[in-house]
Amino acid sequence: MNEAVPFLPEVAHQRAVFPDGLLLDSGATLAPLVVAYETYGTLDAARGNAVLVCHALTGDQYLAGRHPVTGRPGWWENIVGPGLPIDTDRFFVICANVLGGCMGSSGPREEMTDEEGNGLGRPYGTDFPSVTIRDMVRAQKRLVERLGITRLLAVIGGSMGGMQALQWAATYPEAVFACAPIATAAHHSAQNIAFHEVGRAAIHADPDWCGGAYWREGRLPAQGLSVARMVAHITYLSESALTRKFGRRLQGAKAVTFLEDVFAVESYLRHQGSTFIRRFDANSYLTITRAMDYFDLAAEFEGDLSRAFQGTPTRFFVASFSSDWLFPTAESRAITRALNRAAARTSFIEIASDKGHDAFLLDEPEFHAALGGFLRGAADAAGA
Amino acid sequence: MNEAVPFLPEVAHQRAVFPDGLLLDSGATLAPLVVAYETYGTLDAARGNAVLVCHALTGDQYLAGRHPVTGRPGWWENIVGPGLPIDTDRFFVICANVLGGCMGSSGPREEMTDEEGNGLGRPYGTDFPSVTIRDMVRAQKRLVERLGITRLLAVIGGSMGGMQALQWAATYPEAVFACAPIATAAHHSAQNIAFHEVGRAAIHADPDWCGGAYWREGRLPAQGLSVARMVAHITYLSESALTRKFGRRLQGAKAVTFLEDVFAVESYLRHQGSTFIRRFDANSYLTITRAMDYFDLAAEFEGDLSRAFQGTPTRFFVASFSSDWLFPTAESRAITRALNRAAARTSFIEIASDKGHDAFLLDEPEFHAALGGFLRGAADAAGA
Structure with a gap:
């Protein structure tokens, strides 16, 4: 675990x-x-x-x-x-x-x-x-x-x-x-099915997903679920909102150092990913995104x-x-x-x-x- | 390997x-x-x-x-x-x-x-x-x-x-x-930095990336690189192009079965991911996406x-x-x-x-x- x-x-x-x-x-x-x-x-x-x-x-x-x-x-x-x-x-x-x-x-x-x-x-x-x-x-x-x-x-x-x-x-x-x-x-x-599939592929690619049996192995596909959340989160915001909130600002630095530069928008996305995994289940994410994909009234x-x-x-x-x-x-x-x-x-x-x-x-x-x-x-x- | x-x-x-x-x-x-x-x-x-x-x-x-x-x-x-x-x-x-x-x-x-x-x-x-x-x-x-x-x-x-x-x-x-x-x-x-960061996070999350030393371990972060390509590929197309090319068509089936349904757009994206890894290096992908992020003429x-x-x-x-x-x-x-x-x-x-x-x-x-x-x-x- x-x-x-x-x-x-x-x-x-x-x-x-x-x-x-x-x-x-x-x-x-x-x-x-x-x-x-x-x-x-x-x-x-x-x-x-x-x-x-x-x-x-x-x-x-x-x-x-x-x-x-x-x-x-x-x-x-x-x-x-x-x-x-x-x-x-x-x-x-x-x-x-x-x-x-x-x-x-x-x-x-x-x-x-x-x-x-x-x-x-x-x-x-x-x-x-x-x-x-x-x-x-x-x-x-x-x-x-x-x-x-x-x-x-x-x-x-x-x-x-x-x-x-x-x-x-x-x-x-x-x-x-x-x-x-x-x-x-x-x-x-x-397009929305495509974005969902990226998130699912990220979860499936995480070895801690264990073919969906992470609950049995005492593991959590945290990185895959986090990537899924990151890409989804981009789709929840507009380009102009991202530009207004973050623009090209760096996190904790004024100028590019070419070393460990992190843009503020990256830091924000990573945070979204890492908090999401504490409240959401990966198999639920797979199930519900699929239900949305199926929807065609x-x-x-x-x-x-x-x-x-x-x-x-x-x-x-x-x-x-x-x-x-x-x-x-x-x-x-x-x-x-x-x-x-x-x-x-x-x-x-x-x-x-x-x-x-x-x-x-x-x-x-x-x-x-x-x-x-x-x-x-x-x-x-x-x-x- | x-x-x-x-x-x-x-x-x-x-x-x-x-x-x-x-x-x-x-x-x-x-x-x-x-x-x-x-x-x-x-x-x-x-x-x-x-x-x-x-x-x-x-x-x-x-x-x-x-x-x-x-x-x-x-x-x-x-x-x-x-x-x-x-x-x-x-x-x-x-x-x-x-x-x-x-x-x-x-x-x-x-x-x-x-x-x-x-x-x-x-x-x-x-x-x-x-x-x-x-x-x-x-x-x-x-x-x-x-x-x-x-x-x-x-x-x-x-x-x-x-x-x-x-x-x-x-x-x-x-x-x-x-x-x-x-x-x-x-x-x-x-927004573009954010999409790049999703791709990089997917590569970093792949245990076969080995902290970048996959070449030493005889491994390839194929799944992470594939996810990176999938999300990037969505951004290369318009919503209307995806709708025109794929719409909600299923791959190899006429109706949803609730079993192994694959939408055509998913199949296409997976193919894009799986062919990309045969011609591109993950560390190059990390290096070049970063160069683009830095660009501010x-x-x-x-x-x-x-x-x-x-x-x-x-x-x-x-x-x-x-x-x-x-x-x-x-x-x-x-x-x-x-x-x-x-x-x-x-x-x-x-x-x-x-x-x-x-x-x-x-x-x-x-x-x-x-x-x-x-x-x-x-x-x-x-x-x-």
């Missing part, structure tokens, strides 16, 4: 367990199904004020408050809370760790079970089945039902969370009053995305960020066009920002105002 | 040897200096028809004809040859392997020498000194002098080759009648790029490609503005292309016509 890299700490997450399990798109059944989740705010008596937030690739259910592993603030701390755009004084916010994740939901690092659901005393590892965005959404639906909620006031998510939001609206239209897919796409592009509907929303009762808020090149505005426009063809109630906004894809996580007042306004309007219309 | 990955084959390159060596920007002296090169066409009696082509990061001196290692056509076969834009019926074309490269010029895989220039029976490896784009250009200048050429009719290069072309014009203005920096920039951006001139070209006699042809996001048009415009401020004779063209950075290597008729026209005009003006 690499002493410098501790295994992910065991944390007692809030979990819902479904012994009968979940039939997956692959044909496999995962039993029991475990969904780890957090809630914020209070469910009203009519059970009409529930907002489901779907997290991105490396996010988790801890969107506000202190993160139990990193000790840092939640990833949407600036959006979810009392008086914030997703106002926990008014709404009951649910966030579930995605299927295949590593924060307590059924995933590669959880204990594998046999066909009767008996624990086998080892994690799934690479024996965890392939999952899809639709599988993730099905698991969330079970959780929402368990909480006694028939219709969600809203499903909201950015990036992969936006894929889930779209899938929710397509699969369970009657259960989604309002839907906000943010900085996302209705399918994963060739139109393919479920004979290639016509508008059919996914035909006759939908849901109202939509589509948002993109001008400098996002991972999920560029053109992808959000394509979603909006499909919604318009389906005659769905739709608003679309492109936020001017130089912060790239990460803008959906950052301080973007225009975005926050627009999302908050959409949600308040939906709540008023729904009587929530 | 990894049997599946042969070491780079030994090839007898044409070389110029300079026993007195080269004083580098780092302060180190490299002796002897060896510059491996190829020439195409015939030098005229006045020695006035010489065109120096500078190659990109992973290019080499074999720009036309059969490559001695890969057996494939040269990398600029469609531009350099009889009747082509760089017409070898009229011009004497020189292309040198860059300093730090791995096709015969002084570099990490060549034999290390002591201070008297005596061979030490081992390659430089990571003991090869840091080099800069200016060092590469100085080495080329020595070669050009050795060939008896005082003034080059033109210096032409794309990507890192364009950096060298700019450096040539700035350092040796009297020796450059015409200069064509293509798909390049006057400094390496934070304005920094030599108190931060004012126009001073690099003050009073220049050289005529310039600046070209960019609309979908190139590695060296976007904005970078070429910045070069052009500096040339304009220096009152240099300058033409700038942005070629509409969806092929990304790689467009400078591909079949782009408008680019070929413009470059050919520029070169013929320069030759006519120079009486060559």
